[in-house]
Amino acid sequence: MNDNLLIEITHITKRYEMGDNVVMALQDVSLGIREGEYLSIMGPSGSGKSTFMNILGCLDTPSTGEYKFRGVDVSKLDDDDLSAMRNKEIGFVFQNFNLLPKLNAVQNVELPLAYAGVPAAERHERAVRALERVKLAERMHHKPSELSGGQRQRVAIARALVTNPGILLADEPTGALDSKTGVEIMRLFDELHQEGNTIILITHEQEIANYAIRNVYIKDGSIHYDRLNTNRTIVK
Amino acid sequence: MEYSENIKVAWQGLTDHKFRSFLTMLGIIFGVASVIAMLSIGEGAKREAIAKYQDLGVNNIIVREKDMSDEELEEVRTKFSPGLSLRDAEVIREIVPGVTRIAAQAEINAEVKYANRSVKSSVIGVTPEFYDILNYKIKEGEFVNDIHYGARQKVCVLGAGIAYTLFQKEEPIGKMIKIEDQWLEVVGVLESKALFTETVGELAARDLNTDVYVPLSMFLDRFSRGNVLESEIQQLTIQVENSERLMETSALVNEIVRRHHFNNEDYGIVIPLELLKQEEKERQIYNFLLGAIAAISLIVGGIGIMNIMLATVMERTREIGIRRAIGARKSDIMGQFVTEAVVISIAGGLIGVVLGVSLSLLVSVFTDVSTYIRLYSVIIAFAFSVVVGVVFGYLPAKNAANLKPVDSIRYE
Structure with a gap:
């Protein structure tokens, strides 16, 4: 395989044992992702796409196969190293934002840096910059409950960006937003891609997948197709 | 993660649920207060005895007619x-x-x-x-x-x-x-x-x-x-x-x-020093009993903390998942929740110290029982409350740390 791949997944499987039943959530999945790619992973619910996202996001490890991130075999890392991996390389964006309700915007954005051991002053400065990037600096002292859905998602994106991760991993990022706000968020992803960020969108909607340059479709635990998007939605 | 962050988070959690935190602390408060009050009463009795026998003279032998x-x-x-x-x-x-x-x-x-x-x-x-x-x-x-x-x-x-x-x-x-x-x-x-x-x-x-x-x-x-x-x-x-x-x-x-x-x-001999030693021995039994009561009340207090911490961990599964997803290690989560338990027990311990000291002062003012608060009893009571926090915060914190990030992040 190619050496300059950011992510290199080869023949991974994930099996769950539920009593006597063995469920194969992923079967023999291989995928390579280059730095700077904008890719969607689509599939119906129960297709194994969430399992795949968990593995990509280092929240879970595959049962068999290899997952290399910048050449490091993630499947062999222990819990602390996985935590460090998530901290440095993965920027999560969730459907329901997953901000901590008691912290204000800038404190939420600072949190990954706190776990990385960045000193308070630098942390604050970088968090403010990340919020500026998503055009929310003026709201940085607001709690999530005082922000709109779109603004909350921007805070979440700022939190994902603040550590300069290898990938932005967005799980149904517009799922909880109205369509107009959703488009704004997709425009932001487009900009972030143009700035060189690697973006992976996880979605079950074709419409959202269409914003990406490369489309991967998962069905029944394996990759159904993996192709360039010829029909790309360009945000104006 | 710097440790001061944990303390901030713990303090926040405590003040967010003031009444619940207070109820949680109650066991520790009473435990610490009773330790201090009882030790001060014991110490008061001891000093009274010493004063009494000193009056009779610890170097004296008294021969008295029956x-x-x-x-x-x-x-x-x-x-x-x-x-x-x-x-x-x-x-x-x-x-x-x-x-x-x-x-x-x-x-x-x-x-x-x-x-x-x-x-x-x-x-x-x-x-x-x-x-x-x-x-x-x-x-x-x-x-x-x-x-x-x-x-x-x-x-x-x-x-x-x-x-x-x-x-x-x-x-x-x-x-x-x-x-x-x-x-x-x-x-x-x-x-x-x-x-x-x-x-x-x-x-x-x-x-x-x-x-x-x-x-x-x-x-x-x-x-x-x-x-x-x-x-x-x-x-x-x-x-x-x-x-x-x-x-x-x-x-x-x-x-x-x-x-x-x-x-x-037709006479009796009294040796004040021997009587003093004898009383001291009796008091040791009493002290042991006090210690046992204090230990029990602190353990009960600790169980109260553990109970609430287990509930808190459940309630905050999602938060734990989020923290884990953005890079918190198990030890970070562990530290956060142990710190919370310790902050609760320290706060309870401090309130208990205040209550215990006031109790023993009240006792000496309003009854003829004399009390004397020794610094070491306050320190011991307080130290125990911290230990209780660590011991009984450990299990809930361990549970929190062992939650799988995959599951907890989607916990509703």
């Missing part, structure tokens, strides 16, 4: 016992090594009169040594001295209580008071002395402040006894050089006195 009815008195006299006498004192001084001083005293109960006031009192004839042996302090004038004693002068020294009863605001020194048919000049007044509230061996409890002290020589000349068979003196207080040899010395004293009394057991 309280006897006229029949008993007659019986021992027919068995040739001469009763306690100055002769006993002389023999002891001659034979027993290591004796520094011996004070003899004889007593009668009599009406003491001044002007139109009169009061019942113990009139005690003493030798001048008495003052040095028994920790008495003179407030004004002087105590019975060698000159008074040698010249058999008709003088007296008043206890603080009786001086006030007879003279109120008048100056007592130089005044004449009347005891039975004798007029005595007041030459001194003593400082107020702690009540002697418990009977110790042959020493009956009484108020030392109502005593009147007169020279024994004069006392024996001038005051008549109710019963002619009564002994010359009622008590010998023997001071020894070395308190470590109290037991041997008292055995020897006992031997001598018994022989002189022809084997009549």
